[in-house]
Amino acid sequence: MLAAIQGLNPILQALLATIFTYAVTALGAAGVFLQRQVNRKLSDSMLGFAAGVMIAASYWSLLAPAIQMASSDGKPGWMPAAIGFLLGGAFLAGIDRLLPHLHLNMPRSATEGVQTTWKRSTLLTLAVTLHNIPEGLAVGVAFGAAATGVPEASLAGAMALALGIGLQNFPEGLAISAPLRRDGMSAGRSFFFGQLSGAVEPVAGVLGAAAVYFIRPLLPYALAFAAGAMIFVVIEELIPESQAGDNSDLATLGAMLGFTVMMILDVALGS
Secondary structure (H helix, E strand, O other): OHHHHHOOOHHHHHHHHHHHHHHHHHHHHHHHHOOOOOOHHHHHHHHHHHHHHHHHHHHHHHHHHHHHHHHHOOOOOHHHHHHHHHHHHHHHHHHHHHOOEOOOOOOHHHOEOOOOOOOHHHHHHHHHHHHHHHHHHHHHHHHHHHHOOOOOOOHHHHHHHHHHHHHHHHHHHHHHHHHHHHOOOOHHHHHHHHHHOOOHHHHHHHHHHHHHHHOHHHHHHHHHHHHHHHHHHHHHHHHHHHHOOOOHHHHHHHHHHHHHHHHHHHHHHHO
């Protein structure tokens, strides 16, 4: 499979990879056709798993290469990583304050962002869409970095990141479609909104790949930016939601499992 996409333009590679991650989101959302609701223990474990994958990916796939690239260019290794990381978090914080959205398992009155009369289904979808932006961006930047020929970034590493993001997208798709089905929405409409939350990933992936492919000096900053955006989502959303019920130990173990899986994928496939 690696040989099959090696000769493709990196922007096309990023598009194909993020279409894959989107497809896994849709596959997870399709679970609503099999059951009306998801067991809360399973839901919390899956959210924890997603958090663990994103934490591991932020370091091994994004921050570590950013630091190595900056050092290779003769810059202080920490500087682009720190600047990009904080900018990524600030970017997501800005969107979080502006975009109307509602986190899972929260009442309509807990809507964040600007005031709106949008339906609960739309707000729930936007909440998941919000944290799919940095996921798509991370995959796109990774493929763009691999195309620049720098030794710290490889096509295999970018594919490992896409696979890891895809794995944690499966529970995310189900996590948005199942509550909508439980609230009385039809299975078809619940699936539609669940898969829609992942549609932003190909857009973000193409933009990320194009940015670093055409503007090489942005690369370490872009990698760290994607990491900062993902860590913001993990701390602000995934971990609190997974710990909100009575399954904190299961959610924590899920996070550790997700971290381990992503670490293995990156180290084994990306090296």
